[in-house]
Amino acid sequence: MSGSEEREGGSESPEPGRHGLPELMAERRAKAERLRQSDPGAFPYAFPGAEPIEGILEAYAHLADGEETEDVHRVAGRLAARRGAGKAAFLDLVDRTGKIQLHARVDVLGPELFERLLSLDLGDLVGVDGAVLRSRHGELTLRVDRFQILAKALRPPPDKHHGLSDVETRYRRRELDLIASEDARSLFVDRARIISAVRAYLDSNAFVEVETPVLQPLYGGALARPFTTHHNALDRDLYLRVATELYLKRLIVGGLERVYELGKDFRNEGVSPKHNPEFTMVEWYEAYADYEDEARRLEEVVSHAAAAIGYGGELDFSSPWRRLSFFEAIEAQTGIDLETHRDGESLSAAIAERGLRLPTEGLTWVQLADDLLSKFVEPTLQQPTFVFDYPVEISPLAREHRTRPGLVERWEAFAGGMEIANAFSELTDADVQRERFEAQQRLASGGGGQEFHPYDELFLQALEQGMPPAGGVGLGIDRLVMVLTGRQSIREVVLFPAMRD
RNA sequence: GCCCCGUUAGCUCAUCUGGUAGAGCGCCGGACUUUUAAUCCGGUGGGGCGGGUUCGAGUCCCGCACGGGGCACCA
Numbered sequence: 001m002s003g004s005e006e007r008e009g010g011s012e013s014p015e016p017g018r019h020g021l022p023e024l025m026a027e028r029r030a031k032a033e034r035l036r037q038s039d040p041g042a043f044p045y046a047f048p049g050a051e052p053i054e055g056i057l058e059a060y061a062h063l064a065d066g067e068e069t070e071d072v073h074r075v076a077g078r079l080a081a082r083r084g085a086g087k088a089a090f091l092d093l094v095d096r097t098g099k100i101q102l103h104a105r106v107d108v109l110g111p112e113l114f115e116r117l118l119s120l121d122l123g124d125l126v127g128v129d130g131a132v133l134r135s136r137h138g139e140l141t142l143r144v145d146r147f148q149i150l151a152k153a154l155r156p157p158p159d160k161h162h163g164l165s166d167v168e169t170r171y172r173r174r175e176l177d178l179i180a181s182e183d184a185r186s187l188f189v190d191r192a193r194i195i196s197a198v199r200a201y202l203d204s205n206a207f208v209e210v211e212t213p214v215l216q217p218l219y220g221g222a223l224a225r226p227f228t229t230h231h232n233a234l235d236r237d238l239y240l241r242v243a244t245e246l247y248l249k250r251l252i253v254g255g256l257e258r259v260y261e262l263g264k265d266f267r268n269e270g271v272s273p274k275h276n277p278e279f280t281m282v283e284w285y286e287a288y289a290d291y292e293d294e295a296r297r298l299e300e301v302v303s304h305a306a307a308a309i310g311y312g313g314e315l316d317f318s319s320p321w322r323r324l325s326f327f328e329a330i331e332a333q334t335g336i337d338l339e340t341h342r343d344g345e346s347l348s349a350a351i352a353e354r355g356l357r358l359p360t361e362g363l364t365w366v367q368l369a370d371d372l373l374s375k376f377v378e379p380t381l382q383q384p385t386f387v388f389d390y391p392v393e394i395s396p397l398a399r400e401h402r403t404r405p406g407l408v409e410r411w412e413a414f415a416g417g418m419e420i421a422n423a424f425s426e427l428t429d430a431d432v433q434r435e436r437f438e439a440q441q442r443l444a445s446g447g448g449g450q451e452f453h454p455y456d457e458l459f460l461q462a463l464e465q466g467m468p469p470a471g472g473v474g475l476g477i478d479r480l481v482m483v484l485t486g487r488q489s490i491r492e493v494v495l496f497p498a499m500r501d
Numbered sequence: 502g503c504c505c506c507g508u509u510a511g512c513u514c515a516u517c518u519g520g521u522a523g524a525g526c527g528c529c530g531g532a533c534u535u536u537u538a539a540u541c542c543g544g545u546g547g548g549g550c551g552g553g554u555u556c557g558a559g560u561c562c563c564g565c566a567c568g569g570g571g572c573a574c575c576a
Contacts, residue, residue, distance in 0.1 A: 019510085019511085019527085019529075019544095019546045020510070020511075020545095020546050020547080021510090021511050021546090023511095023528080023545085023546080024511060024527080024528060025511090027528065027529075028528095081537075081538085081539095083535095083536045083537060083538095083539045083540090084532095084533080084539085084540095085533060085534060085536055085539075085540090086532075086533035086534055087533080087534045088533090088534035088535075088536085089534090089536085090535075090536045090537065090539080092537075101536085101537070103534095103535075103536085105534065106534075107534075121527095121528085122527070122528095135535055135536075135537085136535055136536095137535065137536070137537070139535090139536085139537065141535090141536095155511080156511045156512075156527065156528080157511090157512085157527090158511085158512050158513090159511090159513050159525095159526055159527075160512085160526070160527080160538075161513080161525090161526065161538045162512065162513040162514085162525095162526080162538095163512085164512075165512090165513070165514095166508095166512090166513095166568090167568070167569070168508090168567070168568045168569085169512095176512095180512090222576085223575090223576050224575065224576090225574085225575085267575070269574055270573075270574050270575065272570095272571095272574095272575085273569095274575090275574095275575065366576080367576080374575095374576090390576090391576095393576085394576040395576080396576090489569095499567085499568085500566085500567065500568085
C-alpha cells in the first residue's frame with residue numbers, strides 16, 4: 001500500500017483504505033471469520049421449520065395498523081434492506097414467496113444480539129423467529145425475538161433498489177438476477193407451471209411420457225445441423241438429437257398409441273432472440289388422429305398452459321384459433337398468388353415486380369415460398385394462428401394432402417409473430433417415406449444447401465412394420481413461455497442461455 | 502461469418518467541442534426505539550484489454566474480447 005492513509009490522521013477506522021470489490025469482500029470475510037468463532041458459525045447446517053413468507057402475509061392480512069400479536073413464526077431468507085433507527089432497526093427479509101419486514105429492538109434482543117443483527121450485511125441469509133405485528137405505517141412485520149445467520153454472503157448483492165439491469169450479468173450470473181428481481185423469480189416459476197400444465201394435460205389424456213436417446217447414431221426429424229460428439233469406447237461419432245420425432249414414431253408403431261417426450265433438442269445454428277442452441281421441445285404423437293385433431297389438441301394444451309399462469313395478456317388463446325392456408329397467408333401479405341406462380345422463375349419475377357425485399361437469386365420455388373412466409377407473414381401473426389397445408393418439398397415427414405396435390409397435411413402454429421408449433425398428419429407409408437428421403441438426398445447432393453434428412457433405415461423398417469394413422473405435434477416450450485409471459489428474447493426465459501466464453 | 506451500436510465504482514446512472522471523472526445506493530465511522538428507495542453528519546471506491554495519435558485520451562484512430570440489435574443460417 002502507498003502512504004495515502006497517513007494524511008487521514010487515524011481517528012476513523014484503522015484501515016480507511018478503498019472500498020472496491022476486494023475491500024468489500026475483505027470486510028465480509030472478516031465478519032464471516034468472527035461468526036465462525038461463535039455458536040452456529042457462519043454457515044450452519046440447517047434451519048428446519050421456516051414458513052413461506054407469503055403464507056404469513058396472507059394469514060395476517062386482517063391485522064389493523066399498529067396491531068400486535070404474540071404469534072411467533074419462523075422465516076428464512078436473504079437480507080434485502082436495512083433501515084436503522086437507533087436502538088431499533090427495520091430489515092427486509094426475502095424468500096421465494098415474498099418479502100417481510102423485520103423489526104429489531106434492543107429491548108427485545110439485548111444490546112449484544114442487537115449489535116450482532118445489525119452487523120449482518122445485505123445479502124446474508126438469515127433465519128428468524130418472531131411475533132407478527134402490523135406497523136403503524138401498515139407494513140406486516142415480524143418482531144425479531146431470535147435470529148440466526150444461515151449463510152454469510154461474501155460478495156455484495158446487486159443494488160437493492162435498481163436491481164440488476166446489465167443483461168450480460170443477468171444471463172451469465174442468473175443467481176444474481178434471481179436475488180435482485182422478484183420478476184425474474186416469478187418468471188421461472190411461471191415457466192415451471194407452464195411445463196407442468198403441458199404434462200398434466202397430456203398425462204390426463206392418456207399420453208405416455210417417454211424418454212428416447214439424446215445421443216443418436218443418426219439425427220433426424222428436423223432439417224438442422226447437429227452437434228457431433230464421440231463415444232470413446234465404441235469409437236464412433238454420435239449426434240445430439242435435433243428432434244425426437246423418429247423415435248417417437250417407432251413407439252407409435254410399437255403400439256404405445258399416445259406418447260410424448262418433453263426435453264432438450266440441440267441445433268448447431270445461430271443464436272438469436274428466438275434461437276438458443278439447446279432448447280426445450282415437447283413432441284406428442286397420437287395414433288388414429290390426423291392434423292385436424294392435433295390442431296384442436298394444441299389449442300387445448302396452450303389454453304391450459306395459459307390458465308396455469310393466469311395469462312392476462314392481449315392474445316386470445318380460446319378456441320378456435322384463426323386458420324389460414326399457406327397460400328392464403330402469403331397472398332394476404334404479399335399479394336402474390338402461388339397458384340399462378342408455380343415455378344421459381346415466375347415467383348422470382350412476381351417478387352421483383354412487387355418490389356419485395358427478398359433475395360431470390362438461385363432459389364427454388366419452395367425456398368422462395370417459405371421465405372415469403374417467414375419474412376412477410378410470420379411477423380404479422382400476433383394472435384394465435386394456424387397456417388395449413390405446406391408444400392411437400394419442405395415437409396418430408398408429413399403425409400400428402402388428401403385433396404390438394406403437391407401439398408401435405410401440415411400446419412404450423414404462430415403466436416406473438418413467431419412459430420410455436422408444427423404438426424402433421426404423419427406419413428405412414430414406408431415406401432413413400434423412402435422416396436421422400438431419396439428426394440432429400442438428391443436435393444442435398446444436387447447443390448445448394450448441405451442439410452438434409454439422413455436416410456434412417458431403422459425408422460423406415462419401423463414404418464414397414466405398419467404404423468397406424470397418426471397425428472403428431474412439436475411445440476417449442478421456450479417460445480410458448482415467451483409468448484405467455486410477453487418476453488421478446490428466448491434468453492429471458494432460459495435460465496442459463498448460451499453465451500460466448 | 503458480415504454490418505451497426507455499446508462496455509465509466511460492487512450495483513444503478515451522469516460526465517458539451519480532447520484539458521484534474523461526478524452522484525445515488527452499498528460499504529466504513531457517528532446520531533436516531535415505527536422505518537420502508539428511512540433520514541442526518543463524516544469517510545470510501547472507477548474509464549473492458551492491447552496498441553497508436555497528442556504536450557495531454559473515458560473522449561480521436563487501429564486491433565482484440567464480451568454484450569445487444571440486424572443479416573446470413575435456422576425448411
